[in-house]
Every structure is written in C-alpha cells, then in structure tokens.
Amino acid sequence: MPIIEVKNLYKIFGSSPKQVIPLLEKGESKSSILKKYKHGIGVNKASFQVEKGEIFVVMGLSGSGKSTLLRCLNRLIEPSSGEVYIDGEDITKIDVVNLREVRRKKIAMVFQNFALLPHKTVQENVAFGLEIQGVKFEERMDKALKMLELVGLKGYANVKPKELSGGMQQRVGLARALATDAQILLMDEAFSALDPLIRKDMQNELLSLQSKMKKTIVFITHDLDEALRIGDRIAIMKDGTIVQIGTSEEILHNPANDYVREFTQNVNRTKIVSAASIMRFAESITLEKAGLRTAAKKMNDLGISSLFVTDKENVLLGAVTIDEVSRMLREQKGDLREIIDKDVCTVEPDASIDLIITEFLKSKYPIAVVDSDNKLEGIVFKSTVLSGIAGEGGGEHDA
Amino acid sequence: MMLSTKLPIGDVMEEIIQWMTVNFAGFFEGMKQGLSQLISGFQSLLNAIPVFLFILLFVFLAWWVAGKGIAIFTGLGLILIHNLLLWKQTMQTLALVSTSTLIALMIGLPLGILMSQNDITYKIIRPILDFMQTMPAFVYLIPAVYFFDLGTVPGAVATIIFAMPPIVRLTNLGIRQVPKDIIEASKSFGSTPFQLLFKVQIPLAIPTVLAGLNQTIMLSLSMVVISAMIGAEGLGNIVLQGITQMKIGKGFEGGLAVVIIAMILDRITQCLGNENPKTGKMFIRNLRTKKKNKSLRGGI
Incomplete structure (x- = not known):
C-alpha cells in the first residue's frame, strides 16, 4: 500500500473554488479562469502515489503549483477538493486535533529558507518538534544532539542559527525534521537557496542519510538536474497540472509532451555546450619557422608547460613539452621534430563538453580543437571546461 | 449632502458622561481606590529607599543594561535632581x-x-x-x-x-x-x-x-x-x-x-x-539563555 496517495486534488484560490472545478474539467485554461472568474489555480486535479522509502520529486517552474501541492499534503494549505491519504487515512477529512497529531508524528517538513527560530540555539531548534509534542526537556535535548551528530553539526549545538552558513542552517532544518521520527519528509525547495557546490553536498548527504533511514521523501525543486540526481520518481508540473510522472530514464527518453521535452533538453549543460563556445586562442609554433629555443622561450614567456606544433598550413602535428625541450637543449643535439608527441587529443568545434571531459581522462595536454582538415582552431583547458559548465562565456586568452 | 441642523454629538456625549457618573459611581470609586493604593504603594516604596541607595541601584542597573556612559549620566543626573531639592x-x-x-x-x-x-x-x-x-x-x-x-x-x-x-x-x-x-x-x-x-x-x-x-x-x-x-x-x-x-x-x-x-x-x-x-545577544535573551544553560549542564 502506498504511504501517500493523492486523488483528484484541487486547490483553487478565490471566493468560490467549487464552482471553478467543473470549468477546469471542461478544459478551461488557468489563464482564462484567472481572467474571467478571478480565481487562481494552484493545483489542478493532481493524482499520484508515493511508496514507502521512495524519494518522489515534484519538479516545475515557479508558479507551477508545486509548493501548493506539497502544502496540501499536510494541510498547511487546505485543498479545495480531492483526497490525500497518509497511511491509508484521508487527512482532508480529519479534524484539527487529529491533523495536529498527523503533523507531529507522521509528517515533518524542511523549508527553502530554513525557517529556524532565531532566538533558540541550534540544539533547541532541532528539539522544537519534540518540544511541541511535550517531550521532556532532557529527553528532547538528548535526541536533538544525536540528530545534530547525524548531520555533522555536533559541535554547534549551543550557537544561534544565524551564526551558521546557509548549508549548515539547512542541516539544522533537516535534523529538526528527522528528530520527530516522522516517516514522511516534505522538502520544499530545501536546497534551492544554497550555493551550487553546497547544494551538491547536501544532495549527497540526503542520499546517504536516506540509504540509512529509508524515509519517504516528497521533494520539491525547480531544478531538473537536482530532480534527476535524487529522485526515484519525478513528477513534472505545469500550470497546476502534473504532466508526467516517471523515473528519470522515462522522463529523459519518453517525454510526455513538448513541455517536458524542452525541459529535458536543457537538463545538462555538459550535453549542449560546444567546444567552439568555450575554446580559447591556441598558442602554437610552426615547425618550419621555429626551433627548440623558440619553443622554450615561448613556453617560458607564457608560463605554460606544453605547446602545440603546427605546419605552415596550421595543421596540427602534435605537442612538445617544456621538459623534453629543455632536455634536448641541455644535450645540445637533436631537433624539434624528434620530440613532437603526436598523441594529442583533438575534438571538433561542435563537440559537447561531456565528450571533452572524457578526452581529458586520456590526455596529458589541453585538448586541441581542430576542424575537419585537422587545422588548429583553438584550445580547451580543464578550467575552461568548468567555467563552460557553470555557464560563463569563454573566448579570452588565459593559459 | 449637507444637513440643515447640527448633529448633537456633543450633547449626547455630555449625557453619556452624566449617566456614567451616576450609574457607575461604585465602579469608579473602586477603581479610584485601587489606583490610588497602587500609586501610593509605589510612592512609599520609592521613598523608603534612601536617596544614596536609590542612586546606586539606578547607576548599577544602567551600567548592567546600557553600559558605562549611561551609568555615569544616570549618577550625575540623579545627584543633580537631589541637589535641586526635587x-x-x-x-x-x-x-x-x-x-x-x-x-x-x-x-x-x-x-x-x-x-x-x-x-x-x-x-x-x-x-x-x-x-x-x-x-x-x-x-x-x-x-x-x-x-x-x-x-x-x-x-x-x-x-x-x-x-x-x-x-x-x-x-x-x-x-x-x-x-x-x-x-x-x-x-x-x-x-x-x-x-x-x-x-x-x-x-x-x-x-x-x-x-x-x-x-x-x-x-x-x-x-x-x-x-x-x-x-x-x-x-x-x-x-x-x-x-x-x-x-x-x-x-x-x-x-x-x-x-x-x-x-x-x-x-x-x-x-x-x-x-x-560583543556577544550578538539581546540583553533580555541573554538573561534567559544564562538561566537555561545552567539547567542544561545538569541535564546533559
């Protein structure tokens, strides 16, 4: 039996939501209902099930109704119509007292902006859920300390939340949610306010905690990468409607409609950013014109350890390293030609970043970008790949 | 639209006050007693404290809560008031x-x-x-x-x-x-x-x-x-x-x-x-945290 089951859930903002539902069923759009009847559509006929121990991600852009949907699961927002079964019990029908019991024991929540109490210490914050339940001081502080240890913040028990960084504050938020031993965790854009690197850390942390604790997690995000990374299944929302539910494979390979397809195209910048867009001007020497000394001087001047060698047509011949060049200079014999390493990895200008990354694994040199005639067009350094993924433009010279 | 006659708001108010004076006399009397007890209580409490001690207490309070500058001002100000026979x-x-x-x-x-x-x-x-x-x-x-x-x-x-x-x-x-x-x-x-x-x-x-x-x-x-x-x-x-x-x-x-x-x-x-x-803590909360930490030491 699924631990969460949502059936035909509607949330309509306005004075008479019930009258709007038939219009939605007839297929009127969100915008026309807002215009004609002054009712906002939060959630439009959402139905899904979440199995115990699953991470279920709801993904959508802002305004798609994903946060509203999440808040209907613990009735922070009252649904207009429909059923929400938690452990087989329809919580839309229960009274306030029972609802509080469900919130205390069965569902815990993590918030985008952490929502910690500024006047309480970290430990008291983590113990807050238990304090609300009336758990004794010593017992709840003990439990809170254990939870802090779990999220790696044991040493910070007695500081105030605002003394912590964003990532640490959200760990406190997570510990607070875990402290009540609720089986269901609702996470509302829990990592969206964090730096990309910290966000990755937190995603890993969540996954490793999940492998131990086997919670049921409903995770809201607007970031498809995040959804694909942590979700066992993903629901994609648009204008209050769930347009597709499936595993990441299903979403990527069988998008239900153009909207989802458009999303998945942008899923990963490494697949769409090309070598041409991030490559830099390639410093090189022409074999016919230059000798060992020119090569050594050029590398010294630029402070680089290897250099591409081309012929006078600018066709890439290979690379030389400063070590080889200086060895030849010391021994005072030989020729540049002898030490050219032909084993240079090359890509074409339209190659994607993830291809470049696999090339880097094989290559001792920066990657050369060449056209179909093997003429040198540019160079890609490891650092430019990173900035390319991060979305910064390339083009300037920097070696 | 302008009215031709003046609304009798003032007259009504006077009526109400008159009526209240008569009908709530007991209530007002009780309130008066209570208030004057409270005020004279405060007054005799304040008067019972010797001037010297009072000034010292206030200076200490100001120092504790607001720091040295305010404490000095408090001391000098109160001495001046005493000097003026007020x-x-x-x-x-x-x-x-x-x-x-x-x-x-x-x-x-x-x-x-x-x-x-x-x-x-x-x-x-x-x-x-x-x-x-x-x-x-x-x-x-x-x-x-x-x-x-x-x-x-x-x-x-x-x-x-x-x-x-x-x-x-x-x-x-x-x-x-x-x-x-x-x-x-x-x-x-x-x-x-x-x-x-x-x-x-x-x-x-x-x-x-x-x-x-x-x-x-x-x-x-x-x-x-x-x-x-x-x-x-x-x-x-x-x-x-x-x-x-x-x-x-x-x-x-x-x-x-x-x-x-x-x-x-x-x-x-x-x-x-x-x-x-220095500590980033609010004075009032500081008091509370101090108290709680004490009990914490016992607890964990």
Missing part, C-alpha cells in the same frame, strides 16, 4: 509613571496580541487607538475629573489612556512581522495556536514590543505636566507652579528634572532590546 517630586512622578506604565502594559499587551490574531480585531481596535492618541488630552481630563475627582488618580487614568497605544500597536506589529515560513514551520510540526503564540510569535516579537514599552514610558512622562493641572503631584506640579507664578527658574528646574528622568528611562529601556555588540 527628589520628593521626582519620586512622585516616578510612582505615577510606573503605575501608568504597568497598567498600560497589563491592558496593552493582551490587546496587542488580540489585535494581531485576525483582521477583524485589528480593524476594531485600530480606530480606538487613533482616538486615544490624537484626541487632545484636555478633552478627557475633564470627564476623568468627573469620575475620579481632582488628584493623582485622574492624572494616572489620563496618562494610561494616552500612553497605551504604542505598546498595543507595536505588540501587534511585532507579532505580525514574524516571518511566514517560521509560522508555517511551527504549524507543520503540529503546534497548537497557543504554542505558536507563546513559543514562536511572542518571543520573536520581543524587540518590537520593547520598543513599544519604551514609547509608552516616554509618553507617560510627557503627560506629567498635563496631569498636574488636575492635581497630580510630582514634577509636573513644579513646572505648573513655575508657569502660573511666572517663576521661570523654578519651571526650568522642574522641566530639567523631567528631561533627566526621561533620558535615563529611555536609554535603559532602549538597551533592553538591543543586541550586545
């Missing part, structure tokens, strides 16, 4: 201000909390507060005299009415300013409305409430001269004598004492809500 009147004024502030708090805090809970109470209470704050004080001094006779009590009543709005308004504001996501978080863990109010909303509203307390104290001090007109004792009386007897010097000395007391009380109450620049 000590007795100052204590009377302090007793009046303390009583008024205490009662304004007792009524104002619950009213502010009530006002913050929903928009209906807000819409009802707000115009009443506007009325209390902007209706010229002399207008309700007269009915106060009707109800309570001349003396310190009607002065205290007028002071309470005038000084209460800030504490109500700022309590309401402080509670409404609590971030929405913190309220949501508290609800999501299953807090009752009562828990939400006392564990989350009020603690987070404290700095704003303290700003309201500060304003309330300042406003009660500003009423001392006005209430002296209907016979309240204290520094206001000195100022009033200065005015009516054309003794500019005496009036100035009385006024100066009011200013000194106002500045001392203002600086001390302001610092209650401030954060300590």
